[in-house]
Amino acid sequence: MMDQYNFPQVTQLAIPFFVAAILIELWLVRTGRAKGSFETRDTLTSLMMGTGNVVAGLLLGVVSYWALLWLWQFRFFNLGLSIWVFVAAFLLDDLRYYVYHRIAHRVRWVWAEHVNHHSSQHYNLSTALRQSWTGLFTFTFILQAPLVLAGFHPAVIAFVFGFNLVWQFWIHTETIGKMWGWFEFIFNTPSHHRVHHATNPRYLDANYAGTLII
Template sequence: MEQLINQAMPTFNLLFGPNPDWKQVFLTLLTPLFLGATLVEYLHLKKVGKSFFFKKNEVVTNMLLGGSYQAMELVWFALFVSAFMEWIYTFRIATIEVTPLSFAALLFGIEFCYYWFHRGSHRVRWFWCAHVVHHSGENMTTTTAMRQSLFYAVNLHQIFWAPMLIIGFPVWAVLLAYGMNLGYQYFVHTQAVDKFPKWFEFIFNTPSHHRVHHGRNDEYIDKNYGGVLIIWDRLFGTFEPEVAPVEYGIVRQPKTNNIWTLNTHEWRDMFSDALKPGPMLQRLKHIWAPPEWVRPDLMDQSNLRDKIN
């Protein structure tokens, strides 16, 4: 076994580097499982006459977005993220040995951090600028999980994992736990599964819960932020059950499959809003306010235009 590992290390280091992003390593290694699950999903939906959920252009776009996201994550980790997270780790209050029990605790902690990262990605426009890519798909299949932004790598969302680093979990373990959390989520992006038993639906994030999260129906917007668990949504008042049929996509839907436009349109709009004349604090607020926030002076101008027209 040791000989096999030694033989494999040069290839591993070539692909991921000597100090890899274990999140991306884990997700890359799971890629065959992801693709196999997508094939099973497609064959099942075809059998029941619902393969129309797979829109060819959108599936291709999802895969291109996923591939570019993976490449950008690997490059930016090597250039910046690794050093940034290691720097945060220097402020740890303890040094925790990674054992099966402590890693289970880390998985639970990462899920709690993920809830707030995900909620922040909807309620703070800076983070929404990256996350919006994931929500811009107008269908739901497992390939939707691949629909990710180039700019996750550079928007400093790593601060949401800082509590686990400061507690004392090493960087590699935090990244691996985060990767496992994301790996689970691949399988909740589907319409091929209705609902699981009530006890499971009560505790875990499921396809039903996550379909709600991807809805642009008024009652579904900004609900069900959990990654693996749904308990935080129940505790913090962001849970919504799936009742009405889900309308997928975002309120201001970009009608394009151009991956550059999908990655940049919300950044362009945010900076455009911030550059419009007005009090500096109000202009800067576009960065941290919710995505739907409109500056009072711009709202007055918008209302005046509506009256004139």
């Protein structure tokens, strides 16, 4: 029965792409072919934090998953595994991420964990990997509880969130400028997320989106 809920680990599968993209961006910036900035120690710090985040996720992430799996027995519905369930799960989890991200900037306990992501003085693809190792202890995974109770299996939620995280990787760059108007209207893009990472007072606490900006 549980075999039907065995989905690929999207973010882990994307790691080779992450590394290749960072190296390509680094080459483009260092050779003057693209806009951006890299500093060796800063980049290495981001990569080490990203590695630690993956390890922490493997060791501690199971705790939050098991908690949600326990909650699954109290669900009101079982929505199954149709394509529309995955689409709905993705959209609702993207909204859940927006709520989490807003909390992460407004609640000090959660900001203490999230601030690490904003600690770099540079904005490049390696910055996307600059993640904390202590996310479990913010207990923000409980924001996924309503989705589980509504009938989305925890494995489905984890699967669709992987795509959200992969999307958020490529928007951490200065190499890509503003994109097509319709695309900027619907999706979170590098130009939107640059505003989110800006330190100018007028831009603080803006654009909390994950994948969708609307």
